[in-house]
Amino acid sequence: MANTKFLVVDDSLTMRRIVINTLKSIGFENVIEAADGKDAVAKLMSEGAEFLITDWNMPEMSGLDLTKWVRGNPQFAEIPILMITTRGNKEDVIEAMKMRVNNYIVKPFTAPGLKEKIDQILKAVGTGAA
Amino acid sequence: MRKKRSNRTASTRGGSWPTRDSLDNFIKVVSGVIPLLDSIRMSLEESTGSIPKASQQLDNVTKATESATVEILDLLERMSERVRVLGEAMTGFRNAAAAEASHLQAMDELMASLEQVRPDIHARWKEYRAAGTAALIPPDVETQFGAISADAMSIGMALQVQDITTQQIAGVSHMIESVRMRLAEDLQTLLDGGKPPARGPEALPDTGHFNAEAEYVRTPDRQEHTDEIIERWKRGHNV
Numbered sequence: 385m386a387n388t389k390f391l392v393v394d395d396s397l398t399m400r401r402i403v404i405n406t407l408k409s410i411g412f413e414n415v416i417e418a419a420d421g422k423d424a425v426a427k428l429m430s431e432g433a434e435f436l437i438t439d440w441n442m443p444e445m446s447g448l449d450l451t452k453w454v455r456g457n458p459q460f461a462e463i464p465i466l467m468i469t470t471r472g473n474k475e476d477v478i479e480a481m482k483m484r485v486n487n488y489i490v491k492p493f494t495a496p497g498l499k500e501k502i503d504q505i506l507k508a509v510g511t512g513a514a
Numbered sequence: 515m516r517k518k519r520s521n522r523t524a525s526t527r528g529g530s531w532p533t534r535d536s537l538d539n540f541i542k543v544v545s546g547v548i549p550l551l552d553s554i555r556m557s558l559e560e561s562t563g564s565i566p567k568a569s570q571q572l573d574n575v576t577k578a579t580e581s582a583t584v585e586i587l588d589l590l591e592r593m594s595e596r597v598r599v600l601g602e603a604m605t606g607f608r609n610a611a612a613a614e615a616s617h618l619q620a621m622d623e624l625m626a627s628l629e630q631v632r633p634d635i636h637a638r639w640k641e642y643r644a645a646g647t648a649a650l651i652p653p654d655v656e657t658q659f660g661a662i663s664a665d666a667m668s669i670g671m672a673l674q675v676q677d678i679t680t681q682q683i684a685g686v687s688h689m690i691e692s693v694r695m696r697l698a699e700d701l702q703t704l705l706d707g708g709k710p711p712a713r714g715p716e717a718l719p720d721t722g723h724f725n726a727e728a729e730y731v732r733t734p735d736r737q738e739h740t741d742e743i744i745e746r747w748k749r750g751h752n753v
Contacts, residue, residue: 495671
């Protein structure tokens, strides 16, 4: 699991750096990044990934649209998706869950919180649950 | 003799023409409004000219804070790496000192045998042993290094504020641009002398690139609330 390849998607360079640094601090070194949904699709097609961490509000292609694309693409449909976003309304959370994100974090996040969510997802994926 | 012009109103005469007095008043009002309209027009022109500059300045603020934030993150990474190296060196030093202890004990015995034969060497050895350089290392130095690394991590996490404020600023820019567009439409309407178009409260569609309601809230209840929503949703959908 420590070698799981993460794709971090956020239009904010600051946020990408923070998420990547946090992933490394909790033992996940294999990380690539993308600046928006469209870039993420290109990276998935060219480099692949095993776990997607994405923001919601992004230019070109939002995190929600990216999730929809991933879930609709047989090659990547089962990749775990964790959304990290400033949108904390109930309607937003439910909309994301309907798109089949595996879990959802509201910014600003904490390192222990991120680790907990990733562990939960990896455990659930390992047991076949969502 | 010229007949005096009647001052009766048009309605009393049975017609629809205003009186001279009312016409004079109307002309006075219009004469006063025209400069006012001209002043409003000039204000609108100035405003529509200034607003793009304000939006650009906000954009510059965002870029500058992102640049500074990334620089801080770079420094934090370097700092954490240096602390890690120091911590490893300290651990290495302690381990080496522990390994050295058995050799030192053997030397103690040897030096004790020299006490009568070479008291000067024996005395020097005792001084050296009393110094105990390994003991000078504070016992909790590794803990301190760990605390420094943790603090560096906390600083990095707090810099999420930059992303959140960027979205708030984007919301303000969006609002400013909406106002500018409406002012520009009103100005054109004024210049054309036409009726203002009917419209709703928003002139500019939301691009979805930002969340104007983003908040920097560090308390855990927000995430806890989100987790509850997710749990309820999963239960409801047998996930």
